[in-house]
Amino acid sequence: MGFTVRFAPSPTGFLHIGGARTALFNWLFARHHDGRFLIRIEDTDRQRSTEAAIEAIFDGLDWLGLESDEPPVFQSQRIDAHKAAASRLLEEGKAYHCYCTPEELDQMRAQAKAEKRPTRYDGRWRDRDPSEAPAGVDPVVRLKMPLDGETVIDDAVQGAVRVANKELDDMVLLRADGTPTYMLSVVVDDVEMGITHVIRGDDHLTNAFRQNQLFLALGHRPPRFAHIPLIHGPDSAKLSKRHGALGVDAYRDMGFLPEAVSNYLLRLGWAHGDEEIITRDQAIAWFDLDGVGRSAARFDLQKLTALNGHYLREADDARLVALIRPMIEARDIMMDEAGRERLTRGMAGLKQRAKTLIELVESSLFYVRSRPIPLEAKAAKLLGDETRSMLEELIEPLERVEPWREDTLEAHCRAEAERLGVGFGKIAQPLRAALTGLAVSPGIFEIMAILGRDNVIARLQDTALGLNPMVITGN
């Protein structure tokens, strides 16, 4: 339909979670309408923009699968075009030089505040003759805002939002050093890039009134605005570092899958009936601006975690093995081919018990560890002297189990429990502890089948001999 949107982050930090959602909404909107999704890096503040931040933003977008349809635009490379636009406005009498010093402006604001008046620039140089310019002061260029009437924005999310033009002060277009401001750059670039819909955070809503006037002054029709509500922290204030709100990379490091983060973010402020689990394709088919809510949402890590558990269970086993392999090896546990195979076979049982990749790693280790495996405290508690000798008695019968399969193992162990005159749980838990070093794991016969006879018997012998090292855990 010829719609073009952009995601325009300023590279002063990582891609934070709110930015990720903005990018997602833009991307989905473009895909849904068969339009274009562009990326523009707003790096006009050279002091605060860093190469590392730019990289982090692209990494984050990449991880979430939000690719740009065209090479990214770097705003810093378009300064000449921004300056030219300002000159044109100056020539047309739509902008003017203002010789106020920063000190003078500070004073003006302080006074307005003291008198409980709005802290706006009063337009004192708007109609003043340039000959009155003080010597030695480099002027800024300001846009002449309309003095009366009102500016109405028909926001695709917020509806009609209106403000009296007298509330809008004459904003700075060019700084005293001649560099363009954000307000100018954004508008000039949006025009240049053919942006039809500006989808961005709520915090830009008041900017939109000013930018709307700037589009008009430049002789262009303003784009359609869509201001989506911000994501808030648990204290319901705008999400920021102090909430521990992090870059998407942090969520990746916490063991979340990109599809889970993406699904979670989508449902924050947008819904499609009662649907909770939404695939990318469904999202593209269903997403549109009219479904976006107007109120801010709080970030809920628990719900993200639950969603992640769902996607973990759905995930392909080989993919999960590939994802956790570096995490396992980072713990100095090397994975040989046999270990990788055991892990892959065991993944179906492991993944349905994990909520994050971190948990998945923790619960997977016993498949790839070398003997004797360490015992966590809860497992050690299950293995008293009496229990250990009971396990020892299990070794011989296990040597005869044929074939070595989940169902035959279960049948044998149940028979064994009966012979010993104990409840089945009395031998299952110690077996689990001895074979995995854990008190919690997938089904014990599944584990035995995957571990293999030799490994199982060896591990039981280790335990009988008390060879297992103890693990000191935080809990």
Added chain:
RNA sequence: GUCCCCAUCGUCUAGCGGUUAGGACGUCACCCUUUCAAGGUGAAAACACGGGUUCGAUUCCCGUUGGGGACGCCA
């Protein structure tokens, strides 16, 4: 302080004048069960308040209260 926005279970939300106010996360029971998950069943849990409009308001309008955002020669 000025301007703007918002308001359904604890949280995310469905609802677009007439519903037993639905779903999800979380919480609590019970079932399943070798542990833990998963799964199943069920429970507790919401329309901020006050005026209108209307035969009828969660839904439309106004106000109050509460929350948020913006007020830079930052982006």
